[in-house]
Amino acid sequence: MAQEQSALELEYAIPPRQRFNPLKWARREPFGAFGFALIIFIVFMSAAAPVLRTAPPNEFAVGPPLAGPNTENWFGTTARGKDVWSRVLFAGRISLKIGVATVLLGTLGGTLIALLSAYAGGAVDFAVGRIADMFIAIPGLLLALVLHSSISADLPDLPGLQREELYLVVAISLFFMPGTYRIMRGIVLELRESTYVEAAQVVGSSSFRIMWRHIAPNMFGLMIVITSISLPAAILAEASLSFLGLGVPIGGLDAVPSWGADLSGSSRRFFSVAPWLAVFPGLALAITVFGFNIFGDSLRDSLDPRLRGRI
Amino acid sequence: MRDNENYWQRLRRRPVTRRSFLVGSGVAAAGSAAILAGCGDDDDDDTAAPAATQAAAATQAAAATEAADDDQAAAATEAAAATEAAAQADPDADKRGGTLNLWKTEEDAGLDPGVFHLNNTEVIYSTMTQPYTYQPTKNLIAMDGMVGFEQVDPTTFVWSIRPGMKFHNGDAVDSEAVAFSFGRLEKLYRALDGTHTTRTGYAFVDSFEATDELTVAEHWARPNADAPIYRARHYYSFLNPRVVEEHGKFEGSYEHADGTVEDVYSVQELPHGSGSGPYTLTKRDATGTRVERWPDYHKHTPADDGFVEDGPYIDAWETRVIPDAVAAKAAFLAGDLDVFTTVDPLEVPEFEGQDHVNIVEIPGGGRAMQGMDGGKFHDKRSRQALQKAFDYEGFIAAIRPLGGMYAAPISDLLPAYQKLSQQDLQEWYRFDPAEAQALWQAADFEVPVDNIKIFQSTGAPLQHEISDYMAQSLARALGPIGITAEVEAVDGNSWAARAVDRSTDVKDWEILSYGTGDRGSTTGIPNDSYLIDYDPRAYGFNAFNHYLESPRKEIAEDSATIIDMLNAQEAETDPEARAALLTEVQTWILDRHWCNWRLPVSSVAYFGFSSRLQDQGVADWVNLYDRRRESMWLKKDA
Known part of the structure; x- marks a missing residue:
């Protein structure tokens, strides 16, 4: 009897949880580790911008106009004598801030809507699905332009997020949210039919408890993957909108440099005579996006067994 | 996955991995791009085709020569002689032909010369006739539709129309048509409740009268020193009354002094037959406009400066809509445009290196205005505080690194009227943060201002x-007393709508910023350059809340004062006396820190012309009058 019981325990024993070993993961996913290192580098440079800067990023005439990279101005100066190095450093802050805020809102919002609507099913799920279809059908840039002219002036200043920044977050999130909803809805529909959810229903668990304790935790891995993949796209979207003049505040002592804005505006007309105006903000943007992309790619491989190493 | 398996082992084990697929695709794409780039487009080869054509022509010519008999040779000799004779008859034959390529940032909003005057001048000046052109830099009038005039008394002006002119549909241009064209300006203004902010160009005229077939008499309500120059403005175009009657759009009614009411029509589409200029409009859409030579254009004798007896040399003008100046610059440098009017001084070396580009230095000047909301800044001290909080020298160093100068209310491009020196101006434009703070704190604000929004x-x-x-300058100077400053930028249409929004007593901005001051332009009229920005009947009223009926007492009183001063200078026809009056107006504006203030402007500006464009009237091109210049021509071999 004791022997039968120990055999049974052996059969149903839950395997011990494997501890995450970063070094082991890095060896297995060198690209991902490299991407993570790039992210850390960018975050560090942005965070340390007030220390690493050589001049206030918005200060005019800190050097001669259109000076090339030199010992005083490491990345050169703009046509109005602003220091490109300092601007590149500070611009990372807005890119990361908008990127993270956007992805958090877009991913969490999309996941929450998917959880509620897919679990509820029926008319609710159908209606939400069609609304998502509607948003997906509208080109993202057009949506951002419409939002800019319709709601941007009415948004409030939030702590740590100015009105213009909030507009960017809302505009870009609305672009990402329907996609996240679509992916997450499929997962919820699958999980809703699983045996442990049925079991929970049988023992009388409330819908909220089932969603919160049994379904949501199983969506977490995919949510991280979506976040890591959406982040570079969000950063690029911020750069694109800033490029079009719809981005962060452009003037004043509190104005925030943005890679996208610095790649547009009056700088563009000097790119051929002062290529550093395009190269350094462009490089910073490319490195950030590249880092997040390959990190997210590896994360997806690690967390989704179906995708490991396959096309 | 086994624990001892690493990434590289996994790559080796699987024949086709996702990454190897992506890498392979990337390499293939890059390779394809390189191959395509290397191949290029042979169609653009501008030497191969002519060479082939020349070879074929040479072969044909040789064959023809061999086959020709004596008669054919004689015929050829006669033909050559005829060609030579024709060339002698028209010594300007080599100047004729070609298409002038221009650009503009936006589509026009209408072509009626009496209504809108944005983005349509290339059509109006090329397809219509005005009495004459005026070149401010030379102070030169060149007769166009007018051939002679007489100032009968201070308020009566009689002039003659060029005989033999026709509208494009064959109707004769006579004094009835001209009187109709000019008389409708005031009627349109009334019917549309404002069509021209520069109504001052015709507001002093009582009536235009056709006295005989080719004579027009103008009766003015009061003398106007600028009246002759106004006649060169685009709204003084000759318009065909029959076309307006047949194709016009009803805009409203105009009530005459005797109580009779007249319907008023506009021709925003400018139907065929509207104008009598050297070109006709053949294309107008979102991509731009095209005008082509009108074969029945009248003989222009004598041909004053800028005109040609037998009509313009250039066959057609193509104007492309290019919203982005950087894209336009690229097109210009690629040789696709003949004129590029917004060259930054820092860009000049880039342009100078191009063979097909001719960079011309023109006088600076221009408009870099900061309009203040009179609803909030009604106390003179508040406006003065703003102007004391601005670092002018720093601005010149940062924004005008290759040369800047202080700017008076009237443009330096009108030296006959602008008599204030740079030293004079510096007395008013002095950066003094401490005084700015004191003035701000002493000033009376009916509507409190804690944040200065600069709206552009x-x-x-x-x-x-x-x-x-x-x-930045305002925030630094006024920051210690708790004042902040920010910039709000919106698209042009929203900006214009909010600039002139008069739904409340105050604007939703504090400073309206407009004009970059990096290139000068003037029509030769002080009102246009730039008294209009201070005029309580013009921009002062609709944009800056500086107007006669203002609920703020100081603004209303000052409005009355400046209107009197503006009227007085406008009526003074003696140039020296007028200059003195204009100096008084400018001094008053600067002393009162009235309505607007001009930031330092570029002391030099540059235009880019293609090297094939000749006799373009460089200095006055910027004023648009020279777009009427028929003597421009295009070099064939440039």
Whole structure:
């Protein structure tokens, strides 16, 4: 009897949880580790911008106009004598801030809507699905332009997020949210039919408890993957909108440099005579996006067994 | 996955992995791009085709020569002689032909010369006739539709129309048509409740009268020193009354002094037959406009400066809509445009290196205005505080690194009227943060101002830099007393709508920033350059809340004063006496810190012309009058 019981325990024993070993993961996913290192580098440079800067990023005439990279101005100066190095450093802050805020809102919002609507099913799920279809059908840039002219002036200043920044977050999130909803809805529909959810229903668990304790935790891995993949796209979207003049505040002592804005505006007309105006903000943007992309790619491989190493 | 398996082992084990697929695809794409780039487009080869054509022509010519008999040779000799004779008859034959390629940032909003005057001048000046052109830099009038005039008394002006002119549909241009064209300006203004902010161009005229077939008499309500120059403005175009009657759009009614009411029509589409200029409009859409030579254009004798007896040399003008100045610059440098009017001084070396580009230095000047909301800044001290909080020298160093100068209310491009020196101006434009703070704190604000919003349109990139500098300077100077400054930039249409929104007593901005001051232009009229920005009947009224009926007492009183001063200078026809009056007006504006203030402007500006464009009237091109210049021509071999 004791022997039968120990055999049974052996059969149903839950395997011990494997501890995450970063070094082991890095060896297995060198690209991902490299991407993570790039992210850390960018975050560090942005965070340390007030220390690493050589001049206030918005200060005019800190050097001669259109000076090339030199010992005083490491990345050169703009046509109005602003220091490109300092601007590149500070611009990372807005890119990361908008990127993270956007992805958090877009991913969490999309996941929450998917959880509620897919679990509820029926008319609710159908209606939400069609609304998502509607948003997906509208080109993202057009949506951002419409939002800019319709709601941007009415948004409030939030702590740590100015009105213009909030507009960017809302505009870009609305672009990402329907996609996240679509992916997450499929997962919820699958999980809703699983045996442990049925079991929970049988023992009388409330819908909220089932969603919160049994379904949501199983969506977490995919949510991280979506976040890591959406982040570079969000950063690029911020750069694109800033490029079009719809981005962060452009003037004043509190104005925030943005890679996208610095790649547009009056700088563009000097790119051929002062290529550093395009190269350094462009490089910073490319490195950030590249880092997040390959990190997210590896994360997806690690967390989704179906995708490991396959096309 | 086994624990001892690493990434590289996994790559080796699987024949086709996702990454190897992506890498392979990337390499293939890059390779394809390189191959395509290397191949290029043979169609653009501008030497191969002519060479082939020349070879074929040479072969044909040789064959023809061999086959020709004596008669054919004689015929050829006669033909050559005829060609030579024709060339002698028209010594300007080599100047004729070609298409002038221009650009503009936006589509026009209508072509009626009496209504809108934005983005349509290339059509109006090429397809219509005005009495004459005026070149401010030379102070030169060149007769066009007018051939002679007489100032009968201070308020009566009689002039003659060029005989033999026809509208494009064959109707004769006579004095009835001209009197109709000019008389409708005031009627349109009334019917549309304002069509021209510069109504001062015709507001002093009582009536235009056709006295005989080719004579027009003008009766003025009061003398006007600028009246002759106004006649060169685009709204004084000759318009065909029959076309307006047949194709016009009803705009409203105009009530005459005797109580009779007249319907008023516009021709925003400018139907065929509207004008009598050297070109006719053949294309107008979102991509641009095209005008082509009108074969029945009248003989222009004698041909004053800028005109040609037998009509313009250039066959057609193609104007492309290119919203982005950087794209236009690229097109110009690629040889696709003949004129590029917004060259930044820092860009000049880039342009100078191009063979097909001719960079011309023109006088600076221009408009870099900061309009203050009179609803909030009604106390003179508040406006003075703003102007004391601005670092002018720093602005010149940052924004005008290759040369800047202080700017008076009237443009330096009108030296006959602008008599204030740079030293004079510096007395008013002095950066003094401590005094700015004291003035601000002493000033009376009916509507409290804690934050100064500088409002601009997203149109010109340099505008961003100017507003940014302004915000930083004001925030630094007034920050210690708790005043902040910010910039708001919106698209041009929203900007214009909010600029002139008069739904409340105050604007939703504090400073309206407009004009980059990096290139000068003037029509030769002080009102246009730039008294209009201070005039309580013009921009002062609709944009800056500085107007006669203002609920703020100081603004209303000052409005009355400046209107009197503006009227007095406008009526003074003696240039020296007028200059003195204009100096008084400018001094008053600067002393009162009235309505607007001009930031330092570029002391030099540059235009880019293609090297094939000749006799373009460089200095006055910027004023648009020279777009009427028929003597421009295009070099064939450039």
